[in-house]
Amino acid sequence: MGSTTIGTKKEFAIKQAADMLPVVSNNKVFIVADTETTGFGAYDDILEIGAVKIDAETRKVIQSFSTYCRMKNHKKIPQKIVDLTGITTADxxxxxNIETVLTAFRQFIGDTPLVFHNAAFDWRMLGTKYKLLGVKLTNEVICTMKLFKHLHPEAEASNLEFITTYYGTPIVGHHRAVVDCKWTAAAFCKMREEVLDMDLQPVLSMDDLVAKPREPAVSLEELERTCVLLRVNGWKKGRQKRIYCTTNLADFCYDLNEHVWNVVRNKTSRDLDINALAGFVLNRLGLSLLDFQTKYAPPA
Incomplete structure (x- = not known):
């Protein structure tokens, strides 16, 4: 388990439960999501992402998302994680790879409000990994642990086992992402009923509740016009080999082991398009990807 924290509390802050209530009451479609990981640090890998899109009024699952993720930073899954989740290194x-999974997951969730149990962990873990693509998720986030504590301050616990038992459907098969999602979804629907029964007075206008469209990611055309390529250099440490590209808008690299592009630092307030960044540097250098690797790869 890495000792590095996954982002800052401020960077991936979760709303207080009272501020979640309008989102809960004014939407009916939600995505309940969960991750399984090798640990709690920035260096740890996401092993699995599961999610279900639900209609909270009918309590029906509209669509599901479930996939393992190949590890990027670890060779083996720690035994305590294997014991907890049942996920093995072979699985x-x-x-x-994580870049492919994150791209697919972002398409799946769109701008739909996201529900997690203990959202502080999953939201920070996902946010940290999305930095690899140069993007930031902007969905509304609901934490069922916070919401349950708000609705039932007298309750002696707020873990998923306690909450599902409280609502009459004790969880079975805990610590597998899509399984946890389904039980979290069932509990969340019960909590939403309790929120609706509170007959909240509107505190936000409908304009506030409609998801704001994302600003388009920086395009290849914009990069060609405004981006300056400052440095390209190969890097090697142990089995890791990368080619780093430094520009005025972003620092990014090509991972020669995984054969993927990753954003190291986004210097703009906009989302980046990793494919546009790759296209920009190759166009600017006048090289194919193969020639780029041959020219800049670190010595063996």
Whole structure:
């Protein structure tokens, strides 16, 4: 388990429960999501992402998302995680890489409000990994742990086992992402009924409750016009080999082991398009990807 924290509390802050109530009461479609990981640090890998899109009024699952993720930073899953989740190193060995999974998950969730149990962890873990793509998720986030504590301050606990038992459907198969999602979804629907029964007075206008469209990511055309390529250099440490590109808008690299592009630092307030960044540097250098690797790869 890495000792580095996954982002700052401020960077990935979760609303207080009272501020979640209008989002809960004024939407009917939600995505309940969960991650399984190798640990709690920025260096730790996401092993699995599961999610269900639900209609909270009918309590029906509209669509599901579930996939393993190939590890990027670890060779083996720690035994305590294997014991907890049942996920083995062999299970994720041939899974899609995290960049592919994150792209697909972002398409799945769109701008729909997200529900997590203990959202502070999952939201920070996902946010930290999305930095690899140069993007930031802007969905509304609801934490069922915070929401349950707000609705039932007298309750002796707020973990998922306690909450599902409280609402009459004790969880089975805990610590697998999509399984946790389904039980969290069932509990959340019960909490939403309790919120609706509170007959809240509107505190936000409908304009406030409609998801704001994302500002388009920086395009290749914009990069060609405004981006300056400052430095390209190969880097190697142990088995890790990368080619780093430094520009005025972002620092990014090509991972020669995984054969993927990653954003190291976004210097703008806009989302980046990793494919546009790759296209920009290759166009600016006048090289194919193969020639780029040959020219700038660190010595063996």
């Amino acid at each position: 994720v060995a041939d899974a899609p």
